[in-house]
Amino acid sequence: MSRIIKSMLRAGVFGVSASAGLVCAQVSDNTFSGKAALFSEYEYRGISQTSEKPAVQLNLDYAHKSGFYVGTFVSNINWLKDTANANGFTSNANIEWDIYGGFKFDVAKDVTIDIGYLHYEFPSAGAFIPKPNTDEVYVGASYGPAALKYAQSTSNTFGVENSKGSSYIEFAVNYPLPAMPKLTINALVAQQKYKNNGFLDYTVSKIGATYDLGAGLNVGAYFKNTDAKKVWYTVDGKDWSKNRLVGFVSYSF
Template sequence: MKSKLVVLLSALLASGAVLAQPKAPEPDYTLSFNVGAVTDYRYRGISQSRLKPALQGGADFAHKSGFYVGTWASTIRWVEDAGGNADVEVDIYGGYKTTFGAFGIDVGALRYLYPNSELAVSPNTTELYVAGTYGPATLKYSHAITNLFGFADSKGSGYLDLSATFDTGFWGMTVTPHVGHQRVRRNSGASYTDWSVALGKDFGNGLSASLAYVDTDTDAYFAPNGKNLGRAGVVLGVKYGF
């Protein structure tokens, strides 16, 4: 009888019916990197790369407490078009994320840097932001505590946007509609609304791709070649994270 019990116990242990494998402990922090390219770098609906391709990349550090910091960079052309010298944008950000049941909140600060821009009004910009997420939807407000991207006397400008991400149920693709409004303080002619719809696909192993339709209601932003930087367009992007 004793030998039968030993055999039965051994079988149960082998099948995992008695002792489950313990879960791996949550890491104290994660560090990730990403590189990518887009056919047109659109930010808040406006092309930053003169409707041409851009290379991009970044790094993110997140602690399990909810605090995070990161940096991101992209090639650009708009500063040169405005008479400056910067051909790259470097962003530095940090903040805190947490959840309350089904509701999530994200607060932080973001600094946009354009090294050696040499414009009359510095395009370097600092914004504070707060975002609330419920289900697939996120509402976010960003408030400039400096001049906004080279607009004189524009401190206090704000950007409000609403977006959501849905699983299409087809080939693992997601769809993300978005609408936002940029208010440029004391430069009302530069204020505008933008909207977009993006399809996303995660191929696994860190590789993802996106296809977006982007448009705005403004014709206040032009490149030296006369092209409207806020016109409707389709943007293809690829990204590899590791």
């Protein structure tokens, strides 16, 4: 059993997932959009949230032409239930429900700044102390296919005690191939750091591809790699930080 589970760790988005940041075409003052996806596994920042099991996810977003946006994300999870079982008690906490909002604006040609807030909510997680619910503020900048993002928690981070002020930084590139514009190469490198809990820090990298099937459908896969210390991320023999191939299909509407 992982020792960090005593502190209720949850860590670990690539391409499509819970990270805030709306991507949709502005065709009017107000734009509503959504995305439904099926993943072979829900991993977040390199760490499995579903104990290597599939996940069904939904994003709903609103954006105004001023740059303001707000949205929500829902996914099934297993890490809280597995943590409870590993520690001898029962939990029905099998849902993650996030709410995010912010403001995007252009500062130069092809350069966009994104500033916002993200709240991670875990309904039915009342048995866990400290609470896994987490608040983060973030700032990002994108130029063409490249994007840099920094996030910092304003609360304890995913239940880790005394971890307010933890940080996450990532650099991602999503590059459509000129010869095959429907095929996008995705690459990411990031680092998660836990305030006052440095033994949990790790780096994650991901490389993969997404193919646009048309009519809002996309399929893709990527390989994720972390250097997280296995002893802190293993529950009942399952290493949540294990290097794995993840596949997905999504529908945007």
